[in-house]
Amino acid sequence: MSAILFANPTAQSGKAADWIEQARRRLDAAGVPHDFRPTEPAGGTVEVVRRAIDEDGARLVIYMGGDGTFAEVAKGLLASDHAAECRLGMLPTGTANDQGKSFGLDAGPGAIDANVRVIAAGATVAIDVGRIEVQGRDREVLHRDLFFDSASIGFGASALSTRNRDRELVGKIPGLGMLYRNMFVYAGAVVQRLVESWIGDVKFDLEADIDGHRYYFESLLDVIIKNTKVFGGEWVLDPATEADDGLFELIPVRGRIDLTTKLVANLRHLPIGDDTLRALGLEHSDPIPGARFGLTVVSPGADRFPGAQIDGEEMLAGERYRIDVLPRCLRLIVPKHQAG
Numbered sequence: 001m002s003a004i005l006f007a008n009p010t011a012q013s014g015k016a017a018d019w020i021e022q023a024r025r026r027l028d029a030a031g032v033p034h035d036f037r038p039t040e041p042a043g044g045t046v047e048v049v050r051r052a053i054d055e056d057g058a059r060l061v062i063y064m065g066g067d068g069t070f071a072e073v074a075k076g077l078l079a080s081d082h083a084a085e086c087r088l089g090m091l092p093t094g095t096a097n098d099q100g101k102s103f104g105l106d107a108g109p110g111a112i113d114a115n116v117r118v119i120a121a122g123a124t125v126a127i128d129v130g131r132i133e134v135q136g137r138d139r140e141v142l143h144r145d146l147f148f149d150s151a152s153i154g155f156g157a158s159a160l161s162t163r164n165r166d167r168e169l170v171g172k173i174p175g176l177g178m179l180y181r182n183m184f185v186y187a188g189a190v191v192q193r194l195v196e197s198w199i200g201d202v203k204f205d206l207e208a209d210i211d212g213h214r215y216y217f218e219s220l221l222d223v224i225i226k227n228t229k230v231f232g233g234e235w236v237l238d239p240a241t242e243a244d245d246g247l248f249e250l251i252p253v254r255g256r257i258d259l260t261t262k263l264v265a266n267l268r269h270l271p272i273g274d275d276t277l278r279a280l281g282l283e284h285s286d287p288i289p290g291a292r293f294g295l296t297v298v299s300p301g302a303d304r305f306p307g308a309q310i311d312g313e314e315m316l317a318g319e320r321y322r323i324d325v326l327p328r329c330l331r332l333i334v335p336k337h338q339a340g
Contacts, residue, residue: 237251
């Protein structure tokens, strides 16, 4: 059956429209018949994808964009009555592109040809998905959702909030938005939040139940629950992680030194590893794998709880989080050497 390509023609200051046309020509040339549907704002893409599968018979859906677009298209696929029969193809053109990079794909318009060839070849791997529930102080459910790459509480979510605010402000200044954008905006937000962490107390304590084992973390700056390998576009926090092993990894970030060593040691293209850091007398906390996570924020250090995010999007924060790994329920088209 025909595939359907989902993308936002207005993204990247309108450049995405040209990239979509390029992708459609390459898909036609590769023998992948398809239709095109624009994404919808405010989460509306999920329902559009579901209808394309359940009502129009699509069994191959392709996204073009960033990790947020990946998440919305994947949620629509899983919401359908035919999720087990569907495959998801990737044309990453966003900022971080954690999903595509985790499976060896390059990103951006220059990678469209190669990524279309991957889609045409059709090799797949069934990856794990995270189901998250957020509860408030009275255990009322505040939010339920799915995520595919990562969830985090604390520093990373605060930096994301700052990035979104700064990106909106920059977009109002003619010309500046072309220079100060994407990873530059995010890097600036990280620096801002790191400076603020020296001035005010942004740390929190966390109780964690991971597959029935109890942990207590004091004075955390951040906690990350990770599925795929690449984080933030450039970091591999746990080289041993696999997206189809039925496990996620909880990565506690205990403070600024721990954060810094993680950023340095786990940068994909930097030849510095844990052994080198230990030789310098620097240690950082190790990941903890699990399939079920119960997380309780014990001492937020403020009137409100630390921020939360999933897949690079801000999420409503709470006192308790329950995360369950749904094993191997999303079929993803990947390069042949990555297929399982």
